[in-house]
Amino acid sequence: MSEIPGDLKFLKSHEWARVEDDGIVRVGISDHAQGQLGDLVYVELPEVGAAVQAGHGVAVVESVKAASDIYSPVSGEVVEVNEALADKPEIINEDAFGEGWIFAVRISDRGELDELLDADAYAELIENEDH
Amino acid sequence: MRPPSRGKVTIARGPPGARPPAHARRHAALRLGLPRSGGDNARFPQGPPAMTEKTVLNATHRALGARMVDFGGWDMPINYGSQIEEHHAVRRDAGMFDVSHMTVVDLHGPRTREFLRHLLANSVDKLKAAGKALYSCMLDEQGGVIDDLIVYFFDEAHFRLVVNAATRAKDLAWIERQAAPFGVEVKERPDFAMIAVQGPNARARVIGLLHEADRPRIEKLGRFAAAAAQGPHGMPLFVARTGYTGEDGFEIVVPNEHAVALWEALAAAGVAPCGLGARDTLRLEAGMNLYGQDMDESVSPWEAGLGWTIALDEGRDFIGRRALEAQRAAGVPRVMVGLVLDEKGVLRHGQKVLTANGEGEVLSGSFAPTLGKAVAFARIPAGEPGQVRVDIRGREVPVRVVKYPFVRDGKPCEGI
Incomplete structure (x- = not known):
């Protein structure tokens, strides 16, 4: 399992959020999550321009084993989606914290970031989940 | 990340036999869709086993980095990295499965x-x-x-x-x-382990490990036939030309004390370790039923695509015969069909199937790696079904009704 990048914030439900310049938050699922799901075969992306709310389902990923809703860690407007996943969902398996990002949101309330887990807290969460 | 909440979708379909009851599926789904509690134990009066059982190959799987799941009370490998690669290994070359839990x-x-x-x-x-x-x-x-x-x-x-x-x-x-x-x-016979070796090159790999004197005989073994043979170091094997993948190959019964040595000899001969996840997608493509998912006590063989296994030979009074004959005479109300989804998305167990004659249900459903799209078995009301749709998370998606198997000998079947 790859290292958890220290600049990421997490939901307990295994989505990560990377805060970029100018208030854009990029979202994906953790390496732990892709490992648990197994080979991904389909990603249902949101529409660019859609309004999203923190903690609500925005995208769906399907592996050979299961379908899972992806929740947005923050509220705002979807400004970009990772079109490459339409043909190659396995990018998430290969690089969950990088090229396997799913969508990006222009955040409307930066305060929501404080609600998220930091990398250490998330590492502890998945450590406990394994037992 | 959570299982989708829109519509009714079943998430945690596990490997063969590992269908938890609906309430357990819901719970399991909350843990990333993992089949945390396998098996149909809730249906059995004695309740779930107190401890997870392990096959004699358990440590071998773990050493290979397998992802292990609870499967019908057994701690079994679901994959060793990529389920899809393991699936292709069996379709294109040779793979092996620990099926000692059987x-x-x-x-x-x-x-x-x-x-x-x-x-x-x-x-x-x-x-x-x-x-x-x-x-x-x-x-x-x-x-x-x-x-x-x-x-x-x-x-x-x-x-x-x-x-x-x-x-x-x-x-x-x-x-x-x-x-x-x-x-x-x-x-x-808990003293036996079982290893299934499957794929176009499976038989040759196994035969290469047998005692020279046994090779011609096992080479000639017909489909659905078995024979004793000596394996590596003279270990006694029971070699059957059977399988659950739609490929040629053997299922080998081996005394527990020799199972690890046989597994290692097969690996050294180039046979890829494959988990129960790949076994499930392989058997679905091959059109083979999974007990607990495609049929159970509430279903007759006529309704499970298993009419070909019923022998109504003269004068033989087998258990259930009278009921089967009565059902056939009255008309079988439901039939099992194959479905292909040409659009993106995945057919999964429990999804609702809409037909001209009423609703049916997806039984086994999955992404089919050989085809690059989703296929399923479904049980639907008998009769001309019309334009069939499946409810995928609240969306009605058109599907094609087809005859299965979907894949034979590594190739998509005609019309799939």
């Missing part, structure tokens, strides 16, 4: 054949030569499927059954009860 039951006694004529819906009289095997359903009096199994013929006083792992306890109880009047001894 239950081997030996039957002894002079009236064993007579007993099996009564117990099984297929006709054991098709087994004439020693080593021949037969696939059959074991039914209850109502014609419901208690389990599906393979029976091997050794001699008139010795047959062998291989039954599912998740149904072990109820199968043994049923078989023992039915065997008593025939004076047949029912003996479980």
Whole structure:
């Protein structure tokens, strides 16, 4: 399992959020999550321009084993989606914290970031989940 | 990340036999869709096993980095990295599966054949030569499927059954009860492990490991036939040309103490370790039923695409026969069909199927790696179904009704 990048914030439900310049938050699922799901075969992306709310389902990923809703860690407007996943969902398996990002949101309330887990807290969460 | 909340979708479909009951699926789904609690234990009066059982290859799987899941009370590998790569290894070359969790039951006694004529819906009289095997359903009096199994013929006083792992306890109880009047001894064989070696190159890899004197004989072994042979270091093997993938290959019964050495010899011969996840997608593509998912006691073989396994031979009074004949005479209300989804998305167990004659249900459904799209079995009302749609998370998606198998000998079947 790859290292958890220290600049990421997490939901307990295994989505990560990377805060970029100018208030854009990029979202994906953790390496732990892709490992648990197994080979991904389909990603249902949101529409660019859609309004999203923190903690609500925005995208769906399907592996050979299961379908899972992806929740947005923050509220705002979807400004970009990772079109490459339409043909190659396995990018998430290969690089969950990088090229396997799913969508990006222009955040409307930066305060929501404080609600998220930091990398250490998330590492502890998945450590406990394994037992 | 959570299982989708829109519509009714079943998430945590596990590997073969690992269908938890609906309430457990819901719970399991909350943990990333993992089949945390496998098996159909909730349906059994004795409840789930107190401890997870391990096959003799457990440490071998773990050393290979397998992702392990609880499967019908057994701690089993679901994959060793990529389920899709393992699937392709079997379609294109050779892969192996630890299937030691399956239950081997030996039957002894002079009236064993007579007993099996009564117990099984297929006709054991098709087994004439020693080593021949037969696939059959074991039914209850109502014609419901208690389990599906393979029976091997050794001699008139010795047959062998291989039954599912998740149904072990109820199968043994049923078989023992039915065997008593025939004076047949029912003996479980936990001293055996089983390794399935499957794929276009599987037989050659196995034969290369056998004692030279055995090779020509095993080379000539016909489909659905088995024979004893000596493996590496002289270990005694029971080699059957059977499988659950739609590819050629062998299923090998080996004494526990030799299983690790056999596994390692196969790996050294270039056979890829494959988990139960790949086994599930392979058997679905091959059009093979999974007990607990595609049929159970609430379903007759007519409704599960298993009519071909029913032998209504003259004068044989097998358990469930009367109910089967009555159902056929009255008209079978539901049929099992194959579905192909040409759009993006995945068909999954429990999704609603909409037809001109009413609603049906997806049984086994998955992304099919050989085809690059989703396929499924579904049970729908009998009759011309019209334009069929599946409810995928609240969206009605058109699907094609097809004859299965979907894949044979590594290639998509015509019309799939």
